[in-house]
Amino acid sequence: MYKAERTKNVVSGTRGIVYKEALRVQAEGNKVLKMNTGNPAAFGFPVPDSLKKAIAEATEKAAAYSESTGIKEAKEAILAYDLGKGFKNISVNDIFLGNGVSELAEMICSAMIDPGDEVLCPCPNYNLWTNSVLLAEGKPVFYECFEEKNWMPDADEIESHVTDKTKVIVIINPNNPTGALYSDELLLKICDVARRHGLVIFADEIYDRLLMDGAKHSSIAALAPDIPVMTFNGLSKSHIVCGFRCGWMTASGFTGKDGEEFKTVLETLSSVRLCSNTFAQFCVPAALADPVYTVEMMSPGGRIYERREATINAVNEAEYLSVVKNTGALYCFVRIDPERVHIKDGDDKQFAMEMVRDKHVMVVPGSGFDYPKPNYFRVVMLPEPEELAKAIKDIDDFCRTYDEKHYH
Numbered sequence: 100m101y102k103a104e105r106t107k108n109v110v111s112g113t114r115g116i117v118y119k120e121a122l123r124v125q126a127e128g129n130k131v132l133k134m135n136t137g138n139p140a141a142f143g144f145p146v147p148d149s150l151k152k153a154i155a156e157a158t159e160k161a162a163a164y165s166e167s168t169g170i171k172e173a174k175e176a177i178l179a180y181d182l183g184k185g186f187k188n189i190s191v192n193d194i195f196l197g198n199g200v201s202e203l204a205e206m207i208c209s210a211m212i213d214p215g216d217e218v219l220c221p222c223p224n225y226n227l228w229t230n231s232v233l234l235a236e237g238k239p240v241f242y243e244c245f246e247e248k249n250w251m252p253d254a255d256e257i258e259s260h261v262t263d264k265t266k267v268i269v270i271i272n273p274n275n276p277t278g279a280l281y282s283d284e285l286l287l288k289i290c291d292v293a294r295r296h297g298l299v300i301f302a303d304e305i306y307d308r309l310l311m312d313g314a315k316h317s318s319i320a321a322l323a324p325d326i327p328v329m330t331f332n333g334l335s336k337s338h339i340v341c342g343f344r345c346g347w348m349t350a351s352g353f354t355g356k357d358g359e360e361f362k363t364v365l366e367t368l369s370s371v372r373l374c375s376n377t378f379a380q381f382c383v384p385a386a387l388a389d390p391v392y393t394v395e396m397m398s399p400g401g402r403i404y405e406r407r408e409a410t411i412n413a414v415n416e417a418e419y420l421s422v423v424k425n426t427g428a429l430y431c432f433v434r435i436d437p438e439r440v441h442i443k444d445g446d447d448k449q450f451a452m453e454m455v456r457d458k459h460v461m462v463v464p465g466s467g468f469d470y471p472k473p474n475y476f477r478v479v480m481l482p483e484p485e486e487l488a489k490a491i492k493d494i495d496d497f498c499r500t501y502d503e504k505h506y507h
């Protein structure tokens with residue numbers, strides 16, 4: 100009676116029933132390793148000194164509501180960052196700050212999606228995007244990311260889903276949950292699809308600074324200045340301040356009268372919620388002037404790099420698990436051998452909940468990322484390397500007992 104119909108299919112992948120089970124097992128007095136969100140501060144990662152200083156200096160200034168789309172200093176820093184990545188024909192007026200990419204995802208969908216509009220989303224998918232489309236009464240349509248192609252999608256396969264209702268292609272690069280970084284060749288092909296069918300691209304690039312092994316990130320907006328692209332970024336991951344709620348989006352390629360009208364809608368929606376967290380906005384110039392913090396943690400000897408190594412090595416030693424080594428983000432998407440561990444379709448949450456009870460290790464199963472195959476889960480590379488290695492071993496052991504219990 101009270102529920103709006105549009106909430107019917109909205110689910111949280113990372114804080115759903117498996118997480119609730121983890122909290123229950125924890126409340127019974129057990130220590131549970133909760134690897135459900137990419138929340139580095141929760142695992143003891145320190146706030147960079149550059150940001151601590153920016154916050155201390157902002158105390159008085161941050162007390163007032165700011166300009167709705169964001170403070171000038173933050174926008175100028177973002178503009179310089181975007182131009183440095185090769186964006187063309189943008190100004191501070193194309194930048195909109197928000198309470199994390201999460202708020203902006205809902206805002207952009209409210210601004211652009213009409214009931215029934217189709218939005219192409221990756222599968223697996225960080226389901227902020229599908230949820231935001233559903234809340235705007237749009238229809239998420241999945242394109243596949245292929246494990247055998249290092250979790251990259253295929254532009255022809257994406258194009259096969261285009262209909263006369265398709266409005267947007269969402270790409271998450273580097274990707275959550277797979278940690279895949281997309282090649283320029285692939286990005287250019289996706290641009291061709293968008294160009295051919297007059298589609299908008301939403302590019303979630305929140306992990307663009309979280310790269311390993313010398314990898315370089317290309318922003319799709321820079322590769323195709325002629326296409327309307329909304330690029331999303333923020334400080335949650337690169338500067339370990341998820342709780343500050345600091346994100347932004349940059350509109351590029353929205354030209355002509357339609358483009359101007361659309362940006363006016365974004366200004367209006369920004370004003371409706373007055374402004375985003377001002378402390379976080381004051382951190383943006385300091386954070387973007389401090390790329391070292393991120394680079395260090397992603398380099399050999401750095402916190403994320405060493406955790407990635409520990410995870411991949413442990414999976415490679417496991418009996419039932421395998422993984423594509425990720426070059427970006429904080430995650431990898433692990434495969435459980437379906438020939439040897441028989442998890443039935445639709446049972447992956449059950450599998451994860453039993454594992455929480457048995458091993459006190461919590462991971463998000465593939466269905467938390469709208470992935471239909473039941474034999475996948477995401478590892479968050481944030482606990483200490485030894486803890487991660489032990490967790491992978493526990494998961495591997497659990498696979499054996501699960502199969503004995505449920506199949507033999």
Ligand SMILES: Cc1ncc(COP(=O)(O)O)c(C=O)c1O
Pocket residue numbers: 137198199200201202225227271274275303305332333334335341344345346
């Ligand atoms: C791909 C992706 N986009 C957006 C977000 C949310 O970011 P924010 O903290 O800026 O809301 C996350 C968080 O995990 C994410 O993985």
